[in-house]
Amino acid sequence: MTSTFDSVVEIISEVCDVPRDQITPASHVTQDLNIDSLNFLDAVFSIDQKFGITIPLEDWTQEVNEGKAKGSKYFVLANFCAEIDKLIAAKNAVAAG
Amino acid sequence: MLLPLADRDQPMTNVAAQDMRLDQFQLVDRVTAVSPERRMLRAVARVPRSHSIFMGHFPGHPLMPGVLIAELMAQTSGFLLLARNGFRRMPFLAALKELNLRSFVSPGDVLVCEATLVHEGSGYAVLDANVRRDGETKAVADARLTFRVTAFVNSILEEHMRLRATEVGLPLHEYAAAPQAGGAP
Numbered sequence: 001m002t003s004t005f006d007s008v009v010e011i012i013s014e015v016c017d018v019p020r021d022q023i024t025p026a027s028h029v030t031q032d033l034n035i036d037s038l039n040f041l042d043a044v045f046s047i048d049q050k051f052g053i054t055i056p057l058e059d060w061t062q063e064v065n066e067g068k069a070k071g072s073k074y075f076v077l078a079n080f081c082a083e084i085d086k087l088i089a090a091k092n093a094v095a096a097g
Numbered sequence: 098m099l100l101p102l103a104d105r106d107q108p109m110t111n112v113a114a115q116d117m118r119l120d121q122f123q124l125v126d127r128v129t130a131v132s133p134e135r136r137m138l139r140a141v142a143r144v145p146r147s148h149s150i151f152m153g154h155f156p157g158h159p160l161m162p163g164v165l166i167a168e169l170m171a172q173t174s175g176f177l178l179l180a181r182n183g184f185r186r187m188p189f190l191a192a193l194k195e196l197n198l199r200s201f202v203s204p205g206d207v208l209v210c211e212a213t214l215v216h217e218g219s220g221y222a223v224l225d226a227n228v229r230r231d232g233e234t235k236a237v238a239d240a241r242l243t244f245r246v247t248a249f250v251n252s253i254l255e256e257h258m259r260l261r262a263t264e265v266g267l268p269l270h271e272y273a274a275a276p277q278a279g280g281a282p
Contacts, residue, residue, distance in 0.1 A: 038191055038192060038243075041191065041192075041218075041221050041243065041245070042192070042243070044218060044219075044221070045216060045218060045221070045223055045243070048216060048218050049216060054217075054218055054219055055218065055219060056219050057218065057219040057220055057221075058219045058220040059219065061220075
């Protein structure tokens with residue numbers, strides 16, 4: 001998997017105290033890894049800081065809660081990392097432009 | 098009226114107008130400075146010379162409880178977050194990390210609290226805060242605080258926070274957006 005995935009695994013493992021071998025691309029970050037919402041906030045903070053992005057957590061959560069998207073769209077780790085990559089690319093595009 | 102940001106060491110004894118209102122859990126007395134980019138806010142608070150909490154904490158050795166010093170940091174941080182979002186969304190303390198209580202705080206102490214934004218994310222914020230005694234440079238306490246920030250649940254709380262802004266000297270015309278009907282986001 002990508003380096004984003006590796007970084008996110010490291011962060012989740014350290015910040016949320018989850019064994020690395022339990023974290024796979026198919027893991028749902030909150031449902032499969034036994035991470036509560038506050039622990040997840042800690043992880044999001046570390047990810048935001050590391051990559052210089054702001055994960056739109058509220059928007060994603062609202063979309064899922066309103067039934068406009070499945071939770072897996074954002075919170076299954078492979079998709080979560082893909083979304084982070086998009087945010088990084090957007091940030092770099094702004095910086096370059 | 099806010100003071101110049103650089104006046105970090107200006108004596109606060111005459112700035113603090115009244116004691117902490119502990120019974121109403123209102124600890125901040127005055128906001129004294131906000132940085133131009135709204136990443137730091139400084140406030141002053143005065144520990145009451147006498148209060149019933151000191152009867153138990155502790156007899157013969159009255160001390161400001163550490164958790165209330167933490168609450169002062171939380172309230173100072175909260176005002177910064179409110180100033181940043183135009184008093185549109187309410188911050189709620191979610192985590193307090195590495196709280197250090199470095200020295201005792203006594204009745205009558207005038208405290209200066211500074212909260213500095215570390216990161217503002219989506220629906221949350223992380224700040225560092227410290228408290229020092231007026232006239233001193235060493236911190237008596239410091240911590241890292243995490244807040245969840247959400248829309249006001251109703252106009253009562255929204256109006257109350259605007260009133261508190263006025264009470265603590267945060268000029269609403271500068272830091273608050275127009276009130277939202279019903280507190281909707």
